[in-house]
Amino acid sequence: MKHELPQLPYALDALEPHISKRTLEFHYGKHHQAYVNNLNNLIGGTPFENADLVDIILKSDGGIFNNAAQVFNHTFYFMAFKPKGGGKPGNKLNDALVHTFGSFEKFKEEFSKAGATLFGSGWVWLVADSDNKLSIVKTSNAANPMCDNLKPIMTLDVWEHAYYLDTQNARPKYIENFWEALNWEVIEKRFENL
Amino acid sequence: MSFELPKLPYKYDALEPYIDAKTMEIHHSKHHAGYTNNLNAAIAGTDLDKKGIGEILANISGQSAGVRNNGGGYYNHDLFWKLMSPDGGGEPTGELQKAINDTFGSFEQFKEEFSKAAATRFGSGWAWLVKLSDGSLKISSTPNQDNPLMDDVEVKGTPILGLDVWEHAYYLKFQNRRVDYISDFFEVINWTEASRRFHS
Structure with missing residues (x-):
């Protein structure tokens, strides 16, 4: 199966001023595209050639895993933005966040802190376990929580390429901006479909 | 005792046009x-x-x-x-040159292998030329801020050359083109310092 770069549901300049057009040109147009291309090149002639993306992530390692997981992670990240995004989630997800973290604000604080303190390249995730209990996890490089039987609901990319053109070393500033671009409808739908 | 930020041995613009x-x-x-x-x-x-x-x-x-x-x-x-200098670049001389030729076949082959280690390090990290305890040379790479002096890394020894491949080292100038950054790094390598480290 040939993997393809998904179309974004917004224009590259649509997340400004929170995430710049230039950042998306590279992040989506170069990095995300390169992971797709690398994956297609690597799986040719292997047992993963016709596997779906999640299956590859769960069963592969090395370069195939890194590129497959990065395709998934970036798609999951980019699909949860919209122009004039931000705000708060709707009732169902909000209730679950309040139940787990005390309040939406405390969830936001804890998730942001996880992003600011992840050392090196990686991702922060809101996940649900098999009982649909919520938690925040950090993963290094391409690692994906599905490999630990956790279901991803939202993610934050803290590889430096996600923000360096916009905020350089000021990762916390990027994380603040991230909240302003979120599309909570998409994230709520993921939560409701758990 | 607390550590202090070391001063740069040159001005911020001294490595232009290779590093901005x-x-x-x-x-x-x-x-x-x-x-x-x-x-x-x-x-x-x-x-x-x-x-x-x-x-x-x-x-x-x-x-x-x-x-x-x-x-x-x-x-x-x-x-x-x-390990960088405005007067850098070129090739090593003397015993380091000989050791590199003996180990890798030629400077060009060393450059290729070192560049590959730097280009293929996935995520944040460093590429190294390391002098092992028996005096031989080896190329390695480490994740994040690990280095060959740490007692639990795979390739331990004295770092002779180190290249930062965290994206912050090159993203403003090269964005996703890490290989171009690696190529430019070779134009500013301070081989005098690398040789000094090789002998120490």
């Missing part, structure tokens, strides 16, 4: 300064407070992530600055 002034300024005054401050915070009030960075790194396996990450970041960047 803005990258150098942020890399030194923000990233390197951050590692230095965080290292001091991590060792404050502990028995590491009176130890040198070499001793801390040689016994890193028993230490916290904070000491490891920031101790590595403090040391690696200091080394990196010294």
Whole structure:
């Protein structure tokens, strides 16, 4: 199966001023595209050639895993933005966040802190376990929580390429901006479909 | 004792056009300064407070992530600055040249292998030319701020050359083109310093 770069549901300049057009040109147009291309090149002639993306992530390692997981992670990240995004989630997800973290604000604080303190390249995730209990996890490089039987609901990319053109070393500033671009409808739908 | 941010041995714009002034300024005054401050915070009030960075790194396996990450970041960047020079580039001479030729076949083959190690390090990290305890040379790469002085890394020894491949080292100028950054790094390598390290 040939993997393809998904179309974004917004224009590259649509997340400004929170995430710049230039950042998306590279992040989506170069990095995300390169992971797709690398994956297609690597799986040719292997047992993963016709596997779906999640299956590859769960069963592969090395370069195939890194590129497959990065395709998934970036798609999951980019699909949860919209122009004039931000705000708060709707009732169902909000209730679950309040139940787990005390309040939406405390969830936001804890998730942001996880992003600011992840050392090196990686991702922060809101996940649900098999009982649909919520938690925040950090993963290094391409690692994906599905490999630990956790279901991803939202993610934050803290590889430096996600923000360096916009905020350089000021990762916390990027994380603040991230909240302003979120599309909570998409994230709520993921939560409701758990 | 607390560690201090080492001064750069040249101006921020001295490595232009290969490494731009803005990258150098942020890399030194923000990233390197951050590692230095965080290292001091991590060792404050502990028995590491009176130890040198070499001793801390040689016994890193028993230490916290904070000491490891920031101790590595403090040391690696200091080394990196010294291994570059506005008068750099070219090829090594003397015994280092001979050792590189003997180990890798030629300077070009060494350059290719070192560049490949740097290009294929997935995520954040460093590529190294290491002098092993038996005096031989080896190329390696480490994740994040690990380095060959740490007691629990795969390839241990004296770093002769180190290349930072964290995206912050090149993203403002090269964005996703890490290979172009690696190629430009060879234009500013301070082989005099690398040779000095090889002999020490």
